[in-house]
Amino acid sequence: MFSIPLGDGAELRPLEPWLAEEFLAHMDRGREFVGRYVGLADVVTDLASSRAYLQGYAEKAAADTGRIFGTWVDGVLSGGVLFRTMDVRLGTAEAGCWLEPAAAGRGLATRAARVIIDWAVEERGIHRVEWLVATGNQASIAVARRLGMTREGVLRESFPHRGERYDMEVWSVLAPEWRAGGKPA
Template identity: 65%
Template sequence: MFAVSLGDDGAELRPLEPWQAEEYLAHMDRGREFIGTHIALPDFVTDLPSARAYLQSYADKTAADAGRLYGIWLDGTLVGGVLFRIFEPAHGTCEVGCWLEPGAVGRGLITRAVTLLIDWAVDVRGMHRVEWVASAGNTPSIKVAKRLGMTREGVRRESYLYRGVRHDSEIWALLADEWRAARAAR
């Protein structure tokens, strides 16, 4: 297994795999209400079998080169994650996403972790387009997309049915050349 440092604050990015289902469930239980404010992930991970099944679904996606899942650990505790929800090498497109427990918010963990994912997707895998989809009401997620230099491409009105309510989804994206140019300018 590997771990990539996310800075000098004790944060690491690691693969999140089925054998870690108990740790993942404990993390989800700690952040369930907060994480579930905008995304359905806590609704799918409610017990050990569902936690294991969710992690296995991403292990299967990884094996099929169709997605990947990584956890963010802070001082040895799983506090969030980032993922390639969609990964389509043949088309050169992918979608990144994230979640975080409330105690880890405001440290830049998501921005740092997603930066690593985008670097890998663009530089190693040759992805041309990286997308970010967020509920229009999820201001922190939209701020991450802006910090990453993504462009807001549009809104899918009432496209996301969540807990019986339809929400607008904002589509943000960046192209490989834009990412490389922004990185060179930093």
């Protein structure tokens, strides 16, 4: 398995089904923090659902329609980044991230997202990378800004989560902008 150093004792690696127990333990540590805005925390609740979630992404990777990677800090799974969707033919992908509380505020999500976006643009020919984020999720909005993304608008009350409907901001970066250093052309 490959590992990409992110600095500060952190590394990026694929999250695969055989890591289901470690993934579940990670979700258990960060469930409430992650679950404030991200549905992942409510989907991965036991070993079977953890394995199924990772298997779903293994199938997406095999079909070239999505990817998931974990961020390990000092050997402990502490967060991750993913392409929830990826359409190579159309040249579009939706990226996202999550971290447990102990890993937050260190720039890890931004560094990890840079790695996968660069791969998507340069290796897979993705032209447009989207980032959908609840309007209250200021940490994820800050990641989108640091990635040089442009805020395109708001999908009003489009995301039902834990009994509420959240407005979702749409951010994106286009391949020419990414290659120019993440700033809009």
